[in-house]
Amino acid sequence: MWFVIFFVFFFLLYLLRSVLMPFVAGILLAYLLDPLTLKLQKCKMSRTWATVLVCFLMILIVLPAIFLFLGMVESQVTLLVQATPKYLALVLEKARPALQRLAERFPGLIGGNLEEMIKGNIGNGVKFAGALLKGLIANGFAFINLISLILITPIVTFYMLRDWDTFVRKFEGLLPKKSKKGIMESMKEINVIIAGFIRGQLSVCLILGLYYSIGLKLVGLELGLLVGFIAGVISFIPYVGSITGFVLGIILAFAQFGDVTHVMYVVAVFLSGQFLEGNFLTPKLVGDSVGLHPVWVMFALLAGGVLLGFLGLMLAVPVAAIIGVLVRNMIKRYKQSSLYLE
Known part of the structure; x- marks a missing residue:
């Protein structure tokens, strides 16, 4: 029975994935903002007015952040397109002796002047990079669907946040009385895992993004x-964010400066960032008690992204937490059963 329900649910989720994103985003925002609303209620404020205040504060913070982010991305992408010929020329200058030796050693394989061949393709490479970046930006906006997110998500967030307690009570009322206690205990465990991981990891991503950006700008990296x-953003996927930024930073530092010193500065920024994350940020903000192994999180995010796109990325961690709790409960029951004890 439960298998059929889950199958139908995920099948509908797959069919409606193109229109569900603002609704799922609104529900997740309401879930994340519910603790703040509860604190305002404790200050003798009604649920409705607490919701209004929280949503107003969210809009007041998020909208300027979005405009600042878009301006930053536009300026950095423009700088990247403008600086690409200079970077390529500098890299070619540094690599010329090695390229000449390669051409002399394998004349038949290379077939001609390798340097001229590379120079001839620099312009095409720049054009391709610019077109690729423009395509990524255009697809990004189409993918996010700004109109639906801006108009629908705040409305869904408001109503879900205002009526959150009502939805929880109705959900509890639908549970079978025989297994209600066990289900609610599992739901509480799932809530602790999701809240601890998402809220903590978002804080880690924000702090790391600021740290890396400031550190790389101080080093002098134009695209820092x-x-x-x-x-910072990709740090939500364990290890992937730091590795991606590390590789990009080294490549751009070498292309911009052409020396080992600035490359080592970039290495120092990311190594110190990893030390900060591993010893202070993750233990304090996320903790070890959330029960989500990094490999399991990576698999969930990748699988969710492949199956449902950005919607899958938003649902990956909650679904991973639910599956993890269910599996642990099944193992616990198995170890208490006669099959294991025999």
């Missing part, structure tokens, strides 16, 4: 803000 932002 963009690299730091990318590294």
Whole structure:
């Protein structure tokens, strides 16, 4: 029975994935903002007015952040397109002796002047990079669907946040009385895992993004803000963010400066960032008690992204937490059963 329900649910989720994103985003925002609303209620404020205040504060913070982010991305992408010929020329200058030796050693394989061949393709490479970046930006906006997110998500967030307690009570009322206690205990465990991981990891991503961006700009990297932002956002996927930013930073540092010193500065920024994350940020903000292994999180995010796109990325961690709790409960029951004890 439960298998059929889950199958139908995920099948409908797959069919409606193109229109569900603002609704899922609104529900997740309401879930994340519910603790703040509860604190305002304790200050003798009604649920409705607490919801209004929380949503107003969210809009007041999020809208300027979006405009600042878009401006930063536009300036950094423009700088990247403008600086690409200079970077390529500098890299070619540094690599010329090695390229000449390669051409002399394998004349038949290379077939001609390798340097001229590379120079001839620099212009095409720049054009391709610019077109690719423009395509990524255009697809990003189409993918996010700004109109639906801006108009629908705040409305869904408001109503879900205002009526959150009502939905929880109705959900509890639908549970079978025989297994209600066990289900509610599992739901509480799932809530602790999701809340601890999402809220904690978002804080880690924000702090790391700021740290990497400021550190790389102080080093003198022209595209430091963009690299730091990318590294911070992708840090939601364990290890991937730091590795991606590390590789991009080294490549851009060598292309911009052409020396080992600035490359080592970039290495120092990311190594110190990893030390900060591993010893202070993750233990304090996320903790070890959330029960989500990094490999399981990576698999969930990748699988969710492949199956449902951005919607799958939003649902990946909650679904991973639910599956993890169910599996642990099944193992616990198995160890208490006669099959295991015999």
